[in-house]
Amino acid sequence: MKYTITVMSGKGGVGKSTVAVNLAVSLARKGLKVGLIDADINGPDDPKLLGVSDLKLYADEEGIIPAETRYGVRVVSMGFLIPTEDTPIIWRGSLMHKAIQQFLEDVNWKDTDVVVLDMPPGTGDVALSVAQLIPESNGVVIVVTPQDVALLDAKKAINFAKQLKLPVLGIIENMSGFVCPHCGNVTYIFKNGGGEKSAKEYNLPFLGKIPLIPEIAENGDNGIPAVVINDKIREIFDSITDQILKEAQIENIKQ
Numbered sequence: 001m002k003y004t005i006t007v008m009s010g011k012g013g014v015g016k017s018t019v020a021v022n023l024a025v026s027l028a029r030k031g032l033k034v035g036l037i038d039a040d041i042n043g044p045d046d047p048k049l050l051g052v053s054d055l056k057l058y059a060d061e062e063g064i065i066p067a068e069t070r071y072g073v074r075v076v077s078m079g080f081l082i083p084t085e086d087t088p089i090i091w092r093g094s095l096m097h098k099a100i101q102q103f104l105e106d107v108n109w110k111d112t113d114v115v116v117l118d119m120p121p122g123t124g125d126v127a128l129s130v131a132q133l134i135p136e137s138n139g140v141v142i143v144v145t146p147q148d149v150a151l152l153d154a155k156k157a158i159n160f161a162k163q164l165k166l167p168v169l170g171i172i173e174n175m176s177g178f179v180c181p182h183c184g185n186v187t188y189i190f191k192n193g194g195g196e197k198s199a200k201e202y203n204l205p206f207l208g209k210i211p212l213i214p215e216i217a218e219n220g221d222n223g224i225p226a227v228v229i230n231d232k233i234r235e236i237f238d239s240i241t242d243q244i245l246k247e248a249q250i251e252n253i254k255q
């Protein structure tokens with residue numbers, strides 16, 4: 001693989017997988033060959049978000065073959081390797097480390113321009129494995145929601161990346177405000193502006209805000225990334241993706 005973009009969050013449930021999947025699809029829509037590693041071993045949601053839960057992974061003499069999706073993104077995930085989707089992975093850290101290592105080293109990522117890595121939430125054992133295994137990271141993107149507890153955890157993720165010498169490309173604020181589909185009024189359910197404030201505090205680029213939109217959850221559950229069918233979300237991710245490519249200095253990757 002040429003470049004990796006690691007999507008991290010300080011805490012669970014802030015929309016990290018949703019951002020990773022939509023970012024991967026946005027990159028593919030820009031003509032890049034994109035891979036996605038679902039490094040969330042205990043909660044491998046990316047196959048479902050991409051509508052490929054029924055696929056299995058195969059291997060040939062060149063390595064494990066990532067699963068193809070209809071959105072131009074090839075993906076590997078523990079979700080493909082468990083017998084049923086409700087099977088829990090009850091593994092110690094060392095086994096999870098091995099699984100991540102295989103996703104990075106034994107998968108045939110030949111001809112892939114960018115690999116997006118969807119990290120497990122937090123700064124624990126598996127996150128540390130991923131951070132230490134990434135061969136040439138082009139940086140980390142931190143997903144936050146605007147309430148104080150989420151921001152506090154996000155700051156730990158920023159410092160985690162800094163301590164491991166991974167460049168932080170910027171902060172994305174998710175679930176930013178709910179736009180009423182009837183009157184258009186915005187309600188800031190989780191407060192407003194926290195992501196931008198944190199970015200300023202840590203002198204990091206603020207990459208953009210993603211509103212709380214019921215269609216994002218609905219489309220995700222149906223295996224359709226929101227950027228494929230929602231114009232507003234597509235625009236937002238287009239801008240976020242362009243900024244990430246700029247910050248990572250990989251705008252000219254195709255040349």
Ligand SMILES: Nc1ncnc2c1ncn2[C@@H]1O[C@H](COP(=O)(O)OP(=O)(O)OP(=O)(O)O)[C@@H](O)[C@H]1O
Pocket residue numbers: 009011012013014015016017018019040043045120121174175176210211212213214215216217218220221
């Ligand atoms: N902007 C949004 N608007 C509406 N729903 C959203 C938004 N972002 C994420 N969601 C929904 O919130 C839920 C959690 O999102 P997601 O699984 O991406 O979070 P996560 O941070 O990866 O969680 P985990 O910690 O379990 O890995 C999902 O149902 C998703 O569809």
